[in-house]
Amino acid sequence: xxxxxxxxxxxxxxxxxxxxxxxxxxxxxxxxxxxxxxxxxxxxxxxxxxxxxxxxxxxxxxxxxxxxxxxxxxxxxxxxxxxxxxxxxxxxxxxxxxxxxxxxxxxxxxxxxxxxxxxxxxxxxxxxxxxxxxxxxxxxxxxxxxxxxxxxxxxxxxxxxxxxxxxxxxxxxxxxxxxxxxxxxxxxxxxxxxxxxxxxxxxxxxxxxxxxxxxxxxxxxxxxxxxxxxxxxxxxxxxxxxxxxxxxxxxxxxxxxxxxxxxxxxxxxxxxxxxxxxxxxxxxxxxxxxxxxxxxxxxxxxxxxxxxxxxxxxx
Numbered sequence: 340x341x342x343x344x345x346x347x348x349x350x351x352x353x354x355x356x357x358x359x360x361x362x363x364x365x366x367x368x369x370x371x372x373x374x375x376x377x378x379x380x381x382x383x384x385x386x387x388x389x390x391x392x393x394x395x396x397x398x399x400x401x402x403x404x405x406x407x408x409x410x411x412x413x414x415x416x417x418x419x420x421x422x423x424x425x426x427x428x429x430x431x432x433x434x435x436x437x438x439x440x441x442x443x444x445x446x447x448x449x450x451x452x453x454x455x456x457x458x459x460x461x462x463x464x465x466x467x468x469x470x471x472x473x474x475x476x477x478x479x480x481x482x483x484x485x486x487x488x489x490x491x492x493x494x495x496x497x498x499x500x501x502x503x504x505x506x507x508x509x510x511x512x513x514x515x516x517x518x519x520x521x522x523x524x525x526x527x528x529x530x531x532x533x534x535x536x537x538x539x540x541x542x543x544x545x546x547x548x549x550x551x552x553x554x555x556x557x558x559x560x561x562x563x564x565x566x567x568x569x570x571x572x573x574x575x576x577x578x579x580x581x582x583x584x585x586x587x588x589x590x591x592x593x594x595x596x597x598x599x600x601x602x603x604x605x606x607x608x609x610x611x612x613x614x615x616x617x618x619x620x621x622x623x624x625x626x627x628x629x630x631x632x633x634x635x636x637x638x639x640x641x642x643x644x645x646x647x648x649x650x651x652x653x654x
Contacts, residue, residue: 385401393428436462460479473500476499480496494513509529558612558616581597
């Protein structure tokens with residue numbers, strides 16, 4: 340009979356003991372979690388906490404888990420709003436708009452509906468979709484003529500009109516702001532900036548087209564594009580000269596072909612000059628819009644700003 344010294348036996352059993360301890364430490368927390376189901380309040384609070392920390396991806400995961408596991412919880416509307424704000428922070432506009440749109444379709448009159456409708460207009464403005472933003476802001480002011488966010492919405496509606504080049508309509512919107520409103524002076528500032536914008540001579544597409552028709556390249560020279568003008572003049576001149584020589588030499592077929600191509604160059608020269616004038620005018624308006632947008636459009640509302648707005652919302 341072989342006897343194993345006690346020291347050697349303990350050495351052999353030690354790895355098994357460590358293994359059993361590790362297994363026990365893993366199984367015990369799992370059994371505890373199984374015995375104690377997740378609490379809706381804690382899951383929601385954790386998701387909101389992650390959002391406040393800026394951990395948007397994990398916040399979305401926790402808030403979606405809350406929405407799935409606790410569909411009847413009173414915090415469901417708040418969770419949907421937080422999900423919209425989280426997606427907006429991640430620049431996932433489509434997902435954010437989806438959550439805000441569903442919230443906006445809930446019972447009329449509650450502040451989740453109010454905030455969701457405002458956020459829809461605000462996001463359309465940030466996307467520079469001015470027509471849709473205008474419709475949403477007007478709808479907000481019709482549905483919620485009093486209370487939180489009315490002055491802010493009125494200001495943004497006026498700004499949207501200004502960016503769309505409708506200064507007179509914008510002025511009408513701004514008249515709804517009282518002198519005591521924090522947005523009153525900003526409204527005056529953007530109107531002044533628009534009125535005082537440095538005038539830049541516009542280019543007439545009609546004049547550009549006529550000049551190009553009289554002399555190829557003249558329309559581009561009118562637009563301040565000498566290289567384009569020289570190119571148009573040379574191409575049209577060469578093809579016209581070639582067609583003329585062909586006809587004089589009795590090469591009617593070659594002359595017709597060259598004249599056919601010359602007609603294309605000639606008409607293209609006119610159309611190019613007219614479109615160049617339109618682009619010149621558009622570029623000036625775009626530069627002005629960019630300046631006004633960066634200066635007078637406030638950043639979107641975030642979770643940290645909501646408590647100071649007077650909304651009847653409990654997060």
